Amino acid sequence: MCSVFGLIDxxxxxxxxxxxxxxxxxxRIYEARGTDATGIAYHANGKLCIYKRPLPAHRTKFRVPPEAKVIMGHTRMTTQGNAKFLQNNHxxxxxxxxxxFALAHNGVLWNDSELRITEKLPQTSIExxxxIAVxxxxxxxxxxxxxLKLMAEKVEGSFVFTVLDREDSIWFVRGNNPLAIFRYDGFILYASTSELLKQA
Structure with a gap:
């Protein structure tokens, strides 16, 4: 199972x-939930920046700039789509x-092929x-x-979606997958499970 994680300063x-x-x-802590790819998204200089690699977290080094206040991340365990192709990673x-906007997902969706037909969505090279949520x-x-409500009601499967918008806000859309949010003095950390978040 994949993991979402991040911080809101x-x-x-x-x-x-x-x-x-x-x-x-x-x-690195959430690598326990996925070693196929690691990625983050944040805003800097008015632009949405996405950095992702088809590598486990311990082989990836993140360096966000000082102005990045909200950062969302993902560690991937591949269920569909080859992780060696960056387009398939979160x-x-x-x-x-x-x-x-940037979107990351923890879970598995079962009706993506059906939705592409019924919703008349374009074919894509992303596997x-x-x-489909994007x-x-x-x-x-x-x-x-x-x-976000319409999207969550259309998809079938297990999910937590995190979505970073242009206002530097993160939207959390939780289905039946876990999500833990810890508030500290002036900042928030979130991730897929409270046990690993406590460990971190």
Whole structure:
């Protein structure tokens, strides 16, 4: 099973070195849930940055810039789509008319092929079931409570989705997969399981 993880430095409580240390620690701890690929997404200089590699976390070094305040991450255990092709790994980039977003998924979706037909979504070279969530949000032309609700009601399977929007907010969409959120003084850490988050 994959893992989502990340941090939200909502009061600017963490210096850049500490943020990078936390992110690398979280990624390595959550490697227990997926070693096929590792990736993060964040905003810097007004742009959405996605860094991902088809490597386990202990072979990946994250370095986010000081201005990155909200960082979402993912460790992948492949169920569909070869991890050696970066396009199949999380986080995924989504595009709306005036904005981009990043999406990561922990779980398995069973009806992605069916949805591509019934929702008349374009074929894509991305082979993962998770990408259907990005395509549905792009079809709805919005990233808000209603579009996320519609997407979650369409997909079948197990899921937690994390979605980073252009306002540097993370949306959590939780199905029946675990998600732990720990609040500290000025920042928040989140990840797929509380046990590993405590360990981190």
């Amino acid at each position: 909502y009061q600017g409580a963490l210096n850049c070195r500490t943020k990078n240390h936390i992110l690398n620690t979280l990624a 986080p995924f980039r989504g595009k709306l008319e005036h904005a981009q 993962t079931d998770s990408y 395509q549905l949000l792009e079809k709805y032309k919005a990233l808000d409570f209603n579009s």
